[in-house]
Amino acid sequence: MRKVKVCVIRTAGTNCDKETAFAFAKAGAESEFVHINDLIGEKKSLADYQILAFSGGFSYGDDIASGKVFANELKCKLGEELRQFVNEGKLIIGICNGFQILVKSGLLPGNANSEQDTSLIINDSGKFEDRWVYLKSSGKCIWTKNIPQIIYLPVAHGEGKFIVKDNSILNKLKKNSQIIFKYCDARGKPGSYPDNPNGSLEDIAGITDATGRILGLMPHPERHIEIHQHPRWFSLKNKKQGDGLGIFKNGVAYCRKHL
Amino acid sequence: MLYKIEVRERSGIFDAAVAGVKSDILDFGIKTVKEVRFIQVYTIEGELSVEEITKICAELLTDKVYQCYSVNPAAERNQKDKFIVEVAYNPGVMDPVEESTLKGVRDLGISGAESVKTAKKYIIQGKLSATQLKTICEKLLYNKLIQHIVKSGTVPSGDSPRLSSRYQFNLVNVDLLGASDERLLEISKRGQLFLNLSEMRSIKNYFKSLKRNPTDCELETIAQTWSEHCSHKTFRGKIKYTEKIKATKTKLIDGLLKATIMKVTQELNKPWCVSVFKDNAGIIRFDDLYNICFKVETHNHPSALEPFGGANTGIGGVIRDPLGTGLGAKPFLNTDIFCFGLPDYPFSKLPVGALHPKRVMKGVVSGVRDYGNKMGIPTVNGAILFHEKFTGNPLVYCGTAGIMPREKSFKKTNSGDLVVVVGGRTGRDGIHGATFSSGELTHESETISSGAVQIGNPIQEKKMLDTILQARDKNLYSAITDCGAGGLSSAVGEMAAELGARVELDKVPLKYDGLSYMEIWISESQERMVLSVPPEKIEDLLGVFTNENVEATVIGEFTATKKLELYYKDNLVCSLGMEFLHKGQPKIVKEAVYAPAKHREPKINPAKDLTPVLEKLLAHYDICSKESVIRRYDHEVQGGSVMKPLTGIDNDGPSDASIVRPVLSSSKAVIVSNGINFRYGFIDPYWMAASCIDEALRQIISCGGSLKEVAILDNFCWGNPDKPDRLGSLVRCAYGCYDAAVGFGAPFISGKDSLYNEYSEHGKSLAIPGTLLISAISVMEDASKAISMYAKDAGNLVYVVGQTYQELGGSHYYDLSGAIGNSVPKVKVKKAKALFDSLSRASSRRLIRSMHDCSEGGLAVALAEMAFSGGLGMDIFLSSVPYVGEKRNDFVLFSESNSRFIVEVEKKNQKAFEQSLKGKSFGLIGCVSKKKEFKVYGLDNKICVNAGIDKLKKVWKEPLKW
The missing domain is CATH 3.30.1280.10 (Phosphoribosylformylglycinamidine synthase subunit PurS)
Known part of the structure; x- marks a missing residue:
């Protein structure tokens, strides 16, 4: 069987690349760390990969705004290659800073002109916060097929409040089942802070594009691959794997079947 | 435009x-x-x-x-x-x-x-x-x-290339040969060299033998190299130590560090210690493939003046220590310990020129958050303590541990290698940082030393880290060190100490024009490292850096001349013998006197209901929840966290230590903890040292670790060592370190001292409490045996393990009534070690459900924290606590005796657990209950604490909830 190949893209300030690659390895894929300069300089090509992963971090220091400088670079320098990658039916995941990059480059939620329709802005608390959250999954996305309805993952960000340009964008997201994760309480009910850790509109934590192949989310599935990463594993019985692993397995399984 | x-x-x-x-x-x-x-x-x-x-x-x-x-x-x-x-x-x-x-x-x-x-x-x-x-x-x-x-309507000025002036070369010589003693001291003071008279005289004699005056650059280089910050002259020099306890004893110590801290390591001679006291961080073995290294630094003075920038560059600096250790280690955890003034201190009482403690704290926390998070290194451990005496001079300790392949643990510079500077450019920032931190702070420091304050650029450092590790794995350089205090002067000087070096200062990439050759040489601009690169590898090396937009520049070469030779545009500006530079510093004898302090013994009438006292203790700034700070740090990046700093059913209980797996595919882990309690030092620094070591080690035990492979670091923050009483307590503390560390079998692998922590205002000098931080790091075979501190299940048994004594001196209970007292907690090291070993055997047999160490606030606080973190109640009986002393409920509950733990055990394991502690002090003191009530029955079996756990938790969480 051909190995599924993941391009874990790197630039100045990328920092969750190793654990993202580890998660993909656990899911059966092979990852390569690829610096953006090598793609722009054509030393490496996106054509060699089935999955493109934007991991967490602080690309270019999150200067100006989180993910902004990297998103700008992608649009200006790799726009065509990215469009082709998406058009070939391949997969993209953006986690935390990766989600911010996908949103700010217009890849999510996606429209004809790659215009930015949504944003992730400074948390209502005004602070960076690291805490675990419950997420309720919904919508149509290949990455979240058959995962449990409620999963538990950590967030660690200062700019994760999801907002939309106007209500028509929100309606479209709903109509197309593009809202994939919502923050909730332990029983899956909507909650206030800190259940919703950043003040996101309608508790939105992750969205997909119209095809369901590009997933962006603020929480970190790669930080909950094994049970010992759970903050209370000391009290858990009969848990075999972390809640985040299923997402990576889905991506890899999809590639095996379709690409 | x-x-x-x-x-x-x-x-x-x-x-x-x-x-x-x-x-x-x-x-x-x-x-x-x-x-x-x-x-x-x-x-x-x-x-x-x-x-x-x-x-x-x-x-x-x-x-x-x-x-x-x-x-x-x-x-x-x-x-x-x-x-x-x-x-x-x-x-x-x-x-x-x-x-x-x-x-x-x-x-x-x-x-x-x-x-x-x-x-x-x-x-x-x-x-x-x-x-x-x-x-x-x-x-x-x-x-x-x-x-x-910015004045309204104007444009902000900055260091735009257009605005800065060009530098005209002009070699400056300093007339030492003709200078009187008085003049020598003036030169030292004017130039902010912080060199004393005997040092100035040695320099004068050296140049007399060369028959010429030094250049300003030569004088600066010597000042940097000989500064307290770089050469640790107090710890390495001679001390005449007088101890006046009962009788008066005097002895001469030749090198305090050698006589105490380093002696521990030498005597214990552990095979898993790979490199100690040599490199930028101490190295120990992790497994067959990897070694780990650990270093803790301080950045107190800069943090006092500009808290964000000071802490920011503090963490940035200590990250470069593992990166500059051996051939470079990848940082995988950070730890941060702070001492601040009181957050509710009245503005009217602030010393002139001092920032308010709350602002200092907010700034420091933000600085650590910014740099640590952006570097992608989890900040997993820390402590924050408060005392009025830290108002003008906060303490900011930053530590980093790194991991490296075993074969990358040593470096060797060779003559003929090129000197390569990588990372950020050099600017005028941070000039005189090393010498600045070797003097006291004054209310004028902010004007005199503003050049010593900087802010960092973590992304620059992250890029540099990524590329250095690539170059390391391709074997492209032979040695590496960081540019810290003293800048290039220290980095190149150190690497070339046995060889010699020739550097062309005009080759160093600058942020802007206008820097003199000397400024280039001593600038402490952040995010720079120096590599020693064999000429045949230079092209490949430069390629690795340029490919990821990191500057790397050849600025000279290492030679065999035993000379440090610096040129600026072909002009020789410095030519110093390495021998004199590194060994010419005169050893001076410093006076040290230790006499124990006597404190008022408080008269506290024991209250029948101690619930309000427990609540006050839980709300004490030292004890209360630090959640609002911890959450601002990414403590989970890199995915290795096994024991997070916060735990419990609501993820808000205080873990005793942190456990991290640096290699995700391995079940081996690293435990990191810290011990710090300056209050005991008010009474006796010897017992403060023993207590700190006991605390750091017992936290490792309480997380399921063992003493088998624990290494420790010392960080002394003290007042002016030129004052005999300050130095006397420092010496006494160092002896405490020796005795306890040898007894526990825990070698020191690295350390750092920060002296001159005094704040003088109009001639009146306020010293900080002499504060020792002990940081411990331990390798854990199987991370799945980790034990957390929160109560797990109703019906489980609660034990106290270890003897409680009437030791309330320096306790937080006494502090509530503004007293210090005299009965400082001591450590019976031999007994403690045996106890620790038994407990770690019990935990590796999985006999323990939860465990929490007793420290600030004593049994009462430890028990309450376990209960409310687990969302469960407890019924506790003080009559079963092994206790020696005046029979008072408050003493038993709040004494801060060392070497004690609270342990939760399932009933089915009662026998096996008790068997494993045979011959040790322990007591079955109660059980975990389903009811959310925390109840303590006193020595007379009457209830003396009765509180809802939710209320206790609320009280504990409130004070620093910003």
Whole structure:
């Protein structure tokens, strides 16, 4: 069987690349760390990969705004290659800073002109916060097929409040089942802070594009691959794997079947 | 052309950052501010068309979803009840946003932009007096050391290449040969060299033998190398130590470090210690493939003056220590310990020139958050303590552990290797940091030493880290060290100590023109490392760095001349013998006297109901929850966390230590903990040292670790060692370290001292309490055997393990009544070690359900924390606590005796557990209950504490919930 190949893209300030690659390895894929300069300089090509992963971090220091400088670079320098990658039916995941990059480059939620329709802005608390959250999954996305309805993952960000340009964008997201994760309480009910850790509109934590192949989310599935990463594993019985692993397995399984 | 661009949020959008500013203003007691608005300002200089500037604004600087912009808006002026405050960086201060913004502009295909400066503009609406506005500006919005308020309608100045002057070479010689003693001291003082008379005389004699005067650069190089900060002359020099306890004893110590700290390691001679006291960090074995290294540093003086920048560059600096150890280690955890003044300290009592402790704390925490998070290194462990005596001089300890392949643990510079500087450019920042930290702080420090304050650029360091590790794995260099205090002068000087080096200072890449050769040499600009590179590998090496936009520049070569030779544009500006530079410092004999302090013994009438006392202790700043700080740090990045700093059913209980797996595919882990308690030092620094070591080690035990492979680090923060009483207590403390560490079998592998922590105001000197931090690191075979501190299940048994004594001296219980007392907690090291070993055997047999160490606040606080973190109640009987002393409930509950644990055991394991502790002091003192009530029955079996766990938790969480 051909190995599924993941391009874990790197630039100045990328920092969750190793654990993202580890998660993909656990899911059966092979990852390569690829610096953006090598793609722009054509030393490496996106054509060699089935999955493109934007991991967490602080690309270019999150200067100006989180993910902004990297998103700008992608649009200006790799726009065509990215469009082709998406058009070939391949997969993209953006986690935390990766989600911010996908949103700010217009890849999510996606429209004809790659215009930015949504944003992730400074948390209502005004602070960076690291805490675990419950997420309720919904919508149509290949990455979240058959995962449990409620999963538990950590967030660690200062700019994760999801907002939309106007209500028509929100309606479209709903109509197309593009809202994939919502923050909730332990029983899956909507909650206030800190259940919703950043003040996101309608508790939105992750969205997909119209095809369901590009997933962006603020929480970190790669930080909950094994049970010992759970903050209370000391009290858990009969848990075999972390809640985040299923997402990576889905991506890899999809590639095996379709690409 | 100069464009001023303002970006603001469209109306109707909630601005969280501004909400924080508003609440901070309320903290000053100013209630009249109705609204604050924030505007981000960019000033872009360059040949740019209107279309180009529009594109930059629309595509790059503005988020169209919620922001709008204006170009060159008309200057706004203060109006009635509306004040405009624009804060910009001072010239010479690095603006971290500039580089990425310029990159963004270039990516847009626009090449004409030359510089970008940012500023923050606040519009404050509300009735304010001039004094109130000044308070808001100076105490909240800016720090004059690095920033200034832009006058309305003007353009912020900065270190734009156009504004700085060119440097005209002019070799400066200093007349030492003809100088009298008085003059020598004046030269030292004027030049901020902090060299004493005997050192100045040695230098004079050295140059006499050369028959010439030194250049300014030579004198500076010697001052940097001989500074307390770099050479640790107190710890390595001679001390005449007099101890006046019962009888008076005097002895001469030749090298305190060798006689105490290093002696421990030498005597224990552990095979798993790989490299100790040699490199930038101590190295121990991790497994067959990897070694780990650990270093803790302090950054106290810079943090006192500019808390964000000080802590920011503190953490940035210590990260470069593992990176500069061996051939480079990858950092995988950070630890941060702080001592601050009291957060509710009245402004009116603040010493002149000192920042308020709350501001210091907020700034320091932000600085650590910014740098640690952006580096992608989890901040997993720490402590925060408070005392009035830290008001003018906070303590900021930053530590980093790294991991490296075993074969990358040693370095060797060879003659003929090239000297390569990588990372950030060199600017005028941080000049005199090393010597500045070797003197006391004064209320004038902020004006004299403002050059010593900097802010960091973590992304520069992250890029450098990524590329260095690639170059390491390709074997492209033979040695590496970091540019820390003393800059290139220390880094090159150290690497070339056995060889010699020739450096061309004009080759060093600069941030801007105008630096003299000497400034280049001693600048402490951040984010730089020096590599020693064999000439045949230079091309490959430079390729690795340029490919990821990191500058790497050859500036000279290592030689075999035993000389340090520096050139500026072919002019020789320094030629010093390595022998003199590194071994010529005169050993002076310092006087040290230790006499124990006598404190008032408080008379406290024991209350029948001790519930209110427990609540007060839980709300004590030292003891209360630090959750609001911990959550601001990413403590899970890299994915290795096994024991997080917060745990329990609501993820908010206080873990005793942190456990991290640095290799995700392995079940081996690293436990990291710390012991610090300056209060015991008020009574006896010897027992403070023993207590700190006991605390750091028992935290490792209580997380399921063992003493088998534990290494420790020492960090002494002390007052002026030239004053015999300060040095006397330091010596006594070092002996405490020796005795306890040898007894526990825990070798020191590295350490650091920060002396001269005094704040003098108009001639009156206020010393900090001599404070020792012990950091411990331990390798854990199987992470799945980790034990957390929160109560697990109702019905389980609760034990206290270890003997309680009537040791309330320096306790937090006494502190509640403003007393210190005299009965300091001691450590019976042999007994303690045997106890620790038994407990770790019990935990590796999985007999323990939860375990918590008893420290600040004693049994009562430890038990309460376990109960409320687990969401369960407890019934506890003091009559079963093994206790020696006056029979009082308060003493048993609040004594801070060392070497004690609370252990939760399932009933089915009772026998096996008790068997495993045979012959040790322990007592079955109660059980976990389903009812959410925390009940303690006193020595007379009558209830003495009775509280709901939710209430206790609330009290504990409230004080620092900012």
